[in-house]
Amino acid sequence: MRTPGRGEPLTFAGAPVALGQTAELRLKVAESYTAEPVSVPVTVVRGAPGPTVFVTATVHGDELNGVGILRGLLNDTDFSALRGTLIAVPVANVPGFLNRDRRLPDRRDLNRSFPGSRRGSLTARLAEMLFREVVRKSDFGIDLHTAGGERTNYPQVRADLAQPAVAELARAFGCPLVVDGAGPEKSLRRTAVAAGVPTVVYEAGSAQRLERPFIEVGIAGVLNVLRHLGMMPGETACPPLRLTVERTHWIRSRTGGILDLKVDLGQPLRRGQAISVNTNPFGREKSQVKAPYAGVVLGLTQLPLVHPGDAICNVARVDPRAIDAWGDYWRQNGRIYP
Numbered sequence: 001m002r003t004p005g006r007g008e009p010l011t012f013a014g015a016p017v018a019l020g021q022t023a024e025l026r027l028k029v030a031e032s033y034t035a036e037p038v039s040v041p042v043t044v045v046r047g048a049p050g051p052t053v054f055v056t057a058t059v060h061g062d063e064l065n066g067v068g069i070l071r072g073l074l075n076d077t078d079f080s081a082l083r084g085t086l087i088a089v090p091v092a093n094v095p096g097f098l099n100r101d102r103r104l105p106d107r108r109d110l111n112r113s114f115p116g117s118r119r120g121s122l123t124a125r126l127a128e129m130l131f132r133e134v135v136r137k138s139d140f141g142i143d144l145h146t147a148g149g150e151r152t153n154y155p156q157v158r159a160d161l162a163q164p165a166v167a168e169l170a171r172a173f174g175c176p177l178v179v180d181g182a183g184p185e186k187s188l189r190r191t192a193v194a195a196g197v198p199t200v201v202y203e204a205g206s207a208q209r210l211e212r213p214f215i216e217v218g219i220a221g222v223l224n225v226l227r228h229l230g231m232m233p234g235e236t237a238c239p240p241l242r243l244t245v246e247r248t249h250w251i252r253s254r255t256g257g258i259l260d261l262k263v264d265l266g267q268p269l270r271r272g273q274a275i276s277v278n279t280n281p282f283g284r285e286k287s288q289v290k291a292p293y294a295g296v297v298l299g300l301t302q303l304p305l306v307h308p309g310d311a312i313c314n315v316a317r318v319d320p321r322a323i324d325a326w327g328d329y330w331r332q333n334g335r336i337y338p
C-alpha cells in the first residue's frame with residue numbers, strides 16, 4: 001500500500017493537479033471511425049494532504065447507477081474540508097457507454113481485462129490506461145456496478161474479506177450485506193487488490209436505469225469510506241446489522257413458461273419457501289421453484305418469460321440463525337426498491 005499523506009502534484013496524462021485543486025479531465029484512449037478522440041472523463045478533487053481514493057463507474061458500459069452515484073456525490077458534497085484526493089471516473093468504459101452496451105465494440109469485457117496492455121485490443125488498452133492513470137495513483141478504490149442483463153441486485157458490497165485492508169473498507173462502506181470473495185480473474189478489483197490497492201465493489205440494481213434508492217445507498221457508502229479514512233469530517237454511519245455471505249447460488253427454472261415471482265429483493269427465505277410459480281398460457285401451474293436452503297434474495301430476473309434453465313433468483317446462503325434478525329431488519333429498513 002502506498003503511504004497516505006503525499007502532497008506532491010498528481011499528474012494525469014501530463015496534466016498536473018495540485019493540492020486544493022479540482023480538475024475535470026479527459027483522458028484519451030482511442031479514436032473513433034471519424035478519427036475523433038475517444039476519451040474518458042475524470043474528475044480529480046484534491047484537498048489537503050491525505051490518502052487517494054478512486055471511484056469508478058460504468059466499467060460495464062450499460063450499468064448506470066454508478067454514474068448517478070458520482071453525479072450526486074460531486075454535485076451535492078462540500079469538499080472544502082477534504083483531506084486527500086478523490087479520483088472519480090463516472091464513465092470508465094466510454095465505447096460501451098456510447099453503445100449502451102456492457103462490452104466494448106471488440107466484444108470484450110473490460111472487467112475481465114485488467115491490468116491490460118498498451119499494445120493489446122481496444123479493451124486491453126482502455127484497461128491499461130485506467131490501471132495506470134487511476135488505480136496505481138490511488139491508495140484505495142471503489143468500483144460501482146449493477147446486475148447485468150435483465151437482472152437486478154439487492155444493494156451489496158463485494159470484497160475479499162481475507163485481506164484485512166479490504167475487509168476494513170467493506171465494513172466502512174456500511175452496506176448490511178457483504179458478499180465475500182476475491183472476484184473474477186482480471187477484474188478491476190481483484191487486480192487492484194493484487195497490486196496493493198485495497199478495492200471493493202458496490203453492486204446494486206439493474207443495467208440501463210438510474211435507480212434513486214440504490215444511488216442514495218451508494219452515495220452514503222462512498223461518503224462513509226471517505227470519513228473512515230479521515231478524508232471527510234463526520235462520523236461513519238453503521239448499519240443496524242451486518243450479514244456476511246460466503247456462498248451464492250442462482251436458482252434456475254425447471255420448465256419454460258410465464259413466471260409469477262413470489263419474492264422480493266432482499267427478502268429472507270426459509271428452506272422450501274416458494275420463489276416462483278411457473279404457469280402455461282392457460283394460467284395453469286407447471287412448476288414451482290423453491291428455496292433449497294435458508295438464505296436472502298440477492299438478485300432476481302426481471303424477465304417474466306423463461307426457458308428451462310433460465311436463472312430466476314440468486315440466493316445468498318446465510319447462517320439459518322441469522323435469518324430472523326435479517327427479516328426484522330429487512331421489514332423495517334431494508335425494503336429498497338427502485
Ligand SMILES: [Zn+2]
Nearest residue numbers: 060063145146
Ligand atoms: Zn458490472
